[in-house]
Amino acid sequence: MKPADEIPGIDRLKIGFILARSFTLSAFALFVDTLRLASDESDKSGRVRADWQVLASTRNLVTSSCGVQVAPTSDFVDPSQFNYIVVVGGLLNCEYPVDIPTIGYLKNAAAKRVPLIGICTGTFILAEAGLMKHHRTCVSWLHFQAFRQRFPDHEVRADRLFNLDRSRGSCAGGSSAADMAASIVRRHISRDAERNALEVLQIEKARSAIDIQPRRPPFIDCQDPRLKAALIIMENHVENTISIAKVAGLIGLSRRQLERLFRDKTALSPANAYKRVRLERAKQLLMQTRAPMIEIAIEVGFENASHFARLFHKTFGQPPSKYRSAGSS
The missing domain is CATH 3.40.50.880 (Class I glutamine amidotransferase (GATase) domain)
Known part of the structure; x- marks a missing residue:
């Protein structure tokens, strides 16, 4: 040719x-x-x-x-x-x-x-x-x-x-x-x-601009792309928290639709899933840094260390200080 x-x-x-x-x-x-x-x-x-x-x-x-x-x-x-x-x-x-x-x-x-x-x-x-x-x-x-x-x-x-x-x-x-x-x-x-x-190239089909980046959520096994997108947005806003309504809007849903999606797929509300995302990030910081608890609490969007510690204990069965010491031993 x-x-x-x-x-x-x-x-x-x-x-x-x-x-x-x-x-x-x-x-x-x-x-x-x-x-x-x-x-x-x-x-x-x-x-x-x-x-x-x-x-x-x-x-x-x-x-x-x-x-x-x-x-x-x-x-x-x-x-x-x-x-x-x-x-x-x-x-x-x-x-x-x-x-x-x-x-x-x-x-x-x-x-x-x-x-x-x-x-x-x-x-x-x-x-x-x-x-x-x-x-x-x-x-x-x-x-x-x-x-x-x-x-x-x-x-x-x-x-x-x-x-x-x-x-x-x-x-x-x-x-x-x-x-x-x-x-x-x-x-x-x-x-x-x-x-x-x-x-x-052995690619079956090209993905579009609205397809979601591959990213395994840290604690939820899900395949729904809207759910994955919501969790990625939450992961990217652990310090400067974002409203659930805005998360919904960014993926083209109403707040009610997002709440129904989370309830059907995860049995969690979006707000509780968001808390879990922030706590999972706190686990990483506890292992990867020696930052004081108050700094970690603020970095993952909590106003004070005591509230952060209570939620961490309730979610993972041990206080953050014990989790850190067990990981470093």
Whole structure:
């Protein structure tokens, strides 16, 4: 098959990738392989309906978090030639994930109205550059607290797999990178191209932007995605507690519907489930830190240590001090 630029009437989907230092290799590989397989028939890998470049300010190899290195394929060319610029992040403890020229390039792309997408912790890079304000950001539940602490004025949620509007996108990372790429392929190329990519990747069906991140609740074995989403939201708000009505609204239910869901699936009220989530977090803090009881109580949303200790004892059969000493012995 001829390249798309040699076939009249076909415009290739073009994506530029920016890889952060210590980027997540799996997220990048799944995204770009979805493009590769959607671009041509079967697994021929021709750049027929899609094209991609790894962009960088230098041609130095970029090392992923697992140690595998990737070579940039292009300098910083005019960003308006791309449909999207995708920033693939990785380890948060990397002090300078991208250099100053890269930040400038991203700001230039935003000024030219090129949609920007953050994959994994690539959203942190975009937010740090001031490019995620007024946009809903989707992050992994693992990174929710870090994002909220670093960017308290940004709207963020950690129950959905990805979010994509006209000018910004964000993705939790991991396998959800393939889901986001599939949605872009479906939008810009075709459903047939998406189907070809997913079949070769051995993915039965792409998940949508409203699907819930995989996360096993700490004390409830449940399969209902609405219940999982509610518990993830509760886990992400153990200190600054959130109302049950707001939890319900975030997953598209009324408070009464959420209460009925919890009662039917768990025999708990949402309020009691929320208390249990906070107490489970307290158990982790008791084992992982030497913080005083009052600090732990406040961190998990209780006003005083005595109330926290009574509930902990009632729930787990022993006071928090005994639980800590038994774990350290």
